[in-house]
Amino acid sequence: MHEDLTPVEKAGRRNTRRDISLTLFALYVIGLYFVRRYNPDYPVIYTDINEHFKYGSIGSESANGIPYEIWRVLPEMFPEKLPGPGGYASLGFVYEPDHETPIGLARRKVYIDRLGMNCAICHTGTVRTSPSAPRQIVLGMPANTFDLQAYFRFLADCASDGRFTVDNVLRQIQTHRHLDPLDRLIYRIAIYETREILLQRKQLVSFMDTRPDWGPGRVDTFDPYKTIQFNFPMANDHSVGTTDLPSIWNQTPRIGMHLHWDGNNDLLAERDKSAALGAGVTPPTIDLASIQRIENWLLDTLQPPPYPYPIDRNLAAKGAVLFRHYCAQCHAFGGERVGQVTDIDEIGTDRHRLDSYTYEFAANMNLLYAGYPWRFTHFRKTNGYANMPLDGVWLRAPYLHNGSVPTLRDLLEPQENRPKVFYRGYDVYDPVRVGFLSDVASEGRRHYFKYDTAQTGNGNGGHRYGTQLSDGEKNAIVEYLKTL
Amino acid sequence: MEHDIIFEPLSFRNLVVKNRIFRSNISGRFDNYDGSGTYARINWEEKFARGGVGAILSSFVPVSIHGRIMPNYATIHSDDRVPFWRELGRRIHEYDCKFILQLSHSGHQQDIGGVENLFRMPLSSTNRTESLNGFLGRSMSREEIRQTVHDFVQGARRAREAGLDGIELHGANGYLITQFLSSAVNDRQDEYGGPVENRARFVLEIVREIRRVVGSDFHLQVKMNGIDLGNKVFPWEPQGNTIEDSIKIARLLEQAGVDALHISAGNSFPHPFNPPGTFPMDWAAKTYDIMVTSGIYVFQRYLLLRYRPLRPIFAFFWSRNPSPIIEGINVEAAHEIKRHVAIPVLCTGGFQTASFIRRILAEGFCDAVSIARSLVANNDLVHMFRAGKNLPDKPCTYCNKCLVNAIKNPLGCYEVSRFDGDYERMIGEVMSVFAPSPFSSSQQPS
Numbered sequence: 001m002h003e004d005l006t007p008v009e010k011a012g013r014r015n016t017r018r019d020i021s022l023t024l025f026a027l028y029v030i031g032l033y034f035v036r037r038y039n040p041d042y043p044v045i046y047t048d049i050n051e052h053f054k055y056g057s058i059g060s061e062s063a064n065g066i067p068y069e070i071w072r073v074l075p076e077m078f079p080e081k082l083p084g085p086g087g088y089a090s091l092g093f094v095y096e097p098d099h100e101t102p103i104g105l106a107r108r109k110v111y112i113d114r115l116g117m118n119c120a121i122c123h124t125g126t127v128r129t130s131p132s133a134p135r136q137i138v139l140g141m142p143a144n145t146f147d148l149q150a151y152f153r154f155l156a157d158c159a160s161d162g163r164f165t166v167d168n169v170l171r172q173i174q175t176h177r178h179l180d181p182l183d184r185l186i187y188r189i190a191i192y193e194t195r196e197i198l199l200q201r202k203q204l205v206s207f208m209d210t211r212p213d214w215g216p217g218r219v220d221t222f223d224p225y226k227t228i229q230f231n232f233p234m235a236n237d238h239s240v241g242t243t244d245l246p247s248i249w250n251q252t253p254r255i256g257m258h259l260h261w262d263g264n265n266d267l268l269a270e271r272d273k274s275a276a277l278g279a280g281v282t283p284p285t286i287d288l289a290s291i292q293r294i295e296n297w298l299l300d301t302l303q304p305p306p307y308p309y310p311i312d313r314n315l316a317a318k319g320a321v322l323f324r325h326y327c328a329q330c331h332a333f334g335g336e337r338v339g340q341v342t343d344i345d346e347i348g349t350d351r352h353r354l355d356s357y358t359y360e361f362a363a364n365m366n367l368l369y370a371g372y373p374w375r376f377t378h379f380r381k382t383n384g385y386a387n388m389p390l391d392g393v394w395l396r397a398p399y400l401h402n403g404s405v406p407t408l409r410d411l412l413e414p415q416e417n418r419p420k421v422f423y424r425g426y427d428v429y430d431p432v433r434v435g436f437l438s439d440v441a442s443e444g445r446r447h448y449f450k451y452d453t454a455q456t457g458n459g460n461g462g463h464r465y466g467t468q469l470s471d472g473e474k475n476a477i478v479e480y481l482k483t484l
Numbered sequence: 485m486e487h488d489i490i491f492e493p494l495s496f497r498n499l500v501v502k503n504r505i506f507r508s509n510i511s512g513r514f515d516n517y518d519g520s521g522t523y524a525r526i527n528w529e530e531k532f533a534r535g536g537v538g539a540i541l542s543s544f545v546p547v548s549i550h551g552r553i554m555p556n557y558a559t560i561h562s563d564d565r566v567p568f569w570r571e572l573g574r575r576i577h578e579y580d581c582k583f584i585l586q587l588s589h590s591g592h593q594q595d596i597g598g599v600e601n602l603f604r605m606p607l608s609s610t611n612r613t614e615s616l617n618g619f620l621g622r623s624m625s626r627e628e629i630r631q632t633v634h635d636f637v638q639g640a641r642r643a644r645e646a647g648l649d650g651i652e653l654h655g656a657n658g659y660l661i662t663q664f665l666s667s668a669v670n671d672r673q674d675e676y677g678g679p680v681e682n683r684a685r686f687v688l689e690i691v692r693e694i695r696r697v698v699g700s701d702f703h704l705q706v707k708m709n710g711i712d713l714g715n716k717v718f719p720w721e722p723q724g725n726t727i728e729d730s731i732k733i734a735r736l737l738e739q740a741g742v743d744a745l746h747i748s749a750g751n752s753f754p755h756p757f758n759p760p761g762t763f764p765m766d767w768a769a770k771t772y773d774i775m776v777t778s779g780i781y782v783f784q785r786y787l788l789l790r791y792r793p794l795r796p797i798f799a800f801f802w803s804r805n806p807s808p809i810i811e812g813i814n815v816e817a818a819h820e821i822k823r824h825v826a827i828p829v830l831c832t833g834g835f836q837t838a839s840f841i842r843r844i845l846a847e848g849f850c851d852a853v854s855i856a857r858s859l860v861a862n863n864d865l866v867h868m869f870r871a872g873k874n875l876p877d878k879p880c881t882y883c884n885k886c887l888v889n890a891i892k893n894p895l896g897c898y899e900v901s902r903f904d905g906d907y908e909r910m911i912g913e914v915m916s917v918f919a920p921s922p923f924s925s926s927q928q929p930s
Contacts, residue, residue: 006602006603007603007604007605008620008777008779009777011618011620011780012780
């Protein structure tokens with residue numbers, strides 16, 4: 001009968017083990033509940049690659065996302081800060097029916113649902129054949145209607161407004177959904193932090209207010225980088241790097257080409273991760289798997305849609321001959337200079353974008369993702385602009401790197417004949433001059449962006465190739481370009 | 485008072501008791517650790533004999549060490565204990581008082597098992613853990629039942645050899661026999677569980693075997709519950725035996741040859757209804773700690789008593805259905821049983837008022853009453869009654885401080901208000917049980 005433990009002690013130990021197990025299980029269940037409810041990192045998953053591109057997360061929500069509930073109520077609280085009625089759509093966001101959020105904003109739960117930008121925000125556009133025709137959404141196309149700068153300014157202006165208080169925003173959120181006490185506490189913190197982040201971001205990019213507005217379909221990719229990523233002092237930096245948003249079709253033949261308008265990098269992967277940084281990811285939060293999924297799709301699948309209007313095949317055939325003679329060397333896949341940088345002195349286009357990208361900046365770019373195997377190594381300073389293939393060029397209007405020439409037909413004119421002032425952001429197509437109608441200042445209550453080529457960085461000179469040809473020849477080339 | 489029914493003798497089949505006041509079963513830790521008796525116990529019991537009770541029902545007397553409730557309680561588990569009980573009986577008889585020994589087995593309701601039982605699992609009718617203190621127990625095998633019946637029979641034999649006046653089987657208040665009788669506890673699937681006849685099989689075997697071995701001419705009574713009230717503390721616990729169950733049990737016992745029944749209540753001890761009254765949490769906080777290693781719930785319960793902010797939790801469970809009456813709490817149940825049996829029925833439960841006792845005796849609710857706490861408070865209560873007092877000047881307050889002290893300290897009345905707030909005087913009275921001390925020759929019991 002000599003034992004170490006009495007029956008009560010044995011039972012006590014059994015009970016202790018049971019209690020610990022039950023406690024651990026309870027903690028596990030409670031933990032699961034809270035992880036499900038306040039998951040620190042849970043993107044919305046889309047099996048369809050098109051949906052993933054439009055709405056899937058690339059990892060921008062954690063650091064630079066905005067809580068969905070806050071995002072939703074801002075247009076209700078501050079409608080006067082938007083350029084027109086219709087909420088975020090007035091900024092040129094592309095909405096699909098039955099979607100609460102526009103294309104280009106992804107949802108990821110970072111404790112609470114947050115919205116962050118993805119690739120589609122800059123690379124999805126719309127086109128209409130007439131003002132009354134339905135909008136065709138084209139994936140991979142430059143976001144021709146979306147004013148990114150106006151979106152940022154709207155958020156920053158809201159945060160600056162004295163009415164953007166925790167109580168006010170919380171009250172507005174609760175007109176949409178019930179928040180239990182725990183949710184209310186979390187949203188109180190989230191509202192406060194969101195305001196702080198927006199104000200901080202506003203301050204960081206305040207120097208942009210001294211430059212010409214971007215307007216829809218354009219972005220100054222690298223200047224905001226200078227402060228946001230590198231805290232460069234901007235007092236003496238007056239560069240203007242605003243460019244047109246590019247298309248992203250046909251990536252496989254672009255492998256090895258010098259990418260970005262100035263050809264500062266010849267690795268697709270670095271170009272993509274750099275763009276992701278611009279959309280708001282950070283080195284720790286970037287969703288590489290998500291981005292890889294998009295890269296694979298871009299490499300394998302995504303093509304521009306065919307030109308939807310009739311094409312004069314005979315004229316196009318003539319144009320093809322002229323194109324091969326005058327353009328193909330720089331602009332056809334397989335051309336010996338395609339993907340190469342043409343010196344600024346030769347190309348002669350507006351040099352502000354080129355100059356905004358400095359040696360110092362390139363060196364700092366190559367520090368990004370330090371500590372990761374995918375750290376940037378290929379950024380460089382060039383002295384010109386890269387020659388781009390012209391696939392889907394009909395949808396890539398306006399033209400030149402800064403979007404300073406509204407149509408292809410205009411581009412074949414000498415500078416003095418190119419429009420000096422035109423409107424951007426309208427998506428009704430002009431099949432005559434091949435580009436979007438650029439003389440429409442407004443439609444309904446929607447006003448379009450007046451592009452003035454006289455402003456810094458907006459110059460429409462240079463690229464004089466073909467300007468000396470006859471009108472017939474120019475028309476033929478344009479007809480041919482429709483087929484690309 | 486010429487015809488005071490309290491002082492009418494009560495005749496059992498094999499025993500006559502001079503009056504109707506029995507000292508009910510109560511005791512402190514007066515004996516040697518191993519259960520061998522001491523003068524203190526003799527002194528203790530003598531107090532009541534001197535006080536005029538007709539008979540003393542002994543405290544819980546274990547028939548085996550395995551069946552004790554705590555050390556320092558005199559046992560009758562071996563023949564060498566007979567001389568002690570003989571001497572005790574002799575001393576009691578000097579007062580024309582009878583002494584009926586309560587043969588007992590704790591089952592799983594073992595407050596402090598003692599080192600002898602430290603590594604032994606208590607026996608019971610069930611494997612289930614007792615709910616109040618978390619006492620563990622093991623369902624007895626048939627061989628263990630047979631052995632335990634034998635232990636009871638040998639205890640009865642020794643009691644008779646010691647010249648005592650009778651025996652009582654403790655079948656109430658949650659101890660082993662209750663654990664078989666109570667439907668709230670007994671979950672056996674064999675012939676000892678199920679219907680009331682099966683649950684009574686264990687006690688009936690003890691009765692029959694005692695009769696066979698010890699004879700039919702030795703007083704044998706059974707203490708049993710009128711009602712179990714198993715759900716009085718924890719509402720989720722089953723209620724247990726009803727009065728109908730108990731009537732059946734009483735009739736079976738009568739048929740088996742039992743001479744009398746002693747009616748109590750509650751299928752655990754203590755129980756909100758037994759002993760009835762208040763629960764002295766201040767004192768319990770000072771004594772209950774001694775049981776911390778005895779049951780798996782004791783520590784939790786102790787914390788409820790130890791820390792005042794938690795006491796409402798304890799009080800909620802203990803006092804959520806207080807009994808509207810204290811004195812005579814079991815009279816109705818005793819009466820119901822008495823209506824169905826022909827043998828005398830004793831009743832316990834808070835008796836202290838002579839007029840009340842006379843009335844229930846006169847109206848046939850029971851044949852005698854047994855009293856514990858009121859006699860602890862006033863050892864000479866019976867003499868007071870005879871002298872015409874209806875209620876003592878300093879009656880028992882039913883504070884139950886004696887109850888919660890019994891597990892740790894010498895038994896006595898711990899209600900200092902009865903000693904005019906004089907704690908020393910109160911303790912002096914409590915310690916009087918040890919006088920005369922064993923080696924003061926002039927004071928040695930003769």
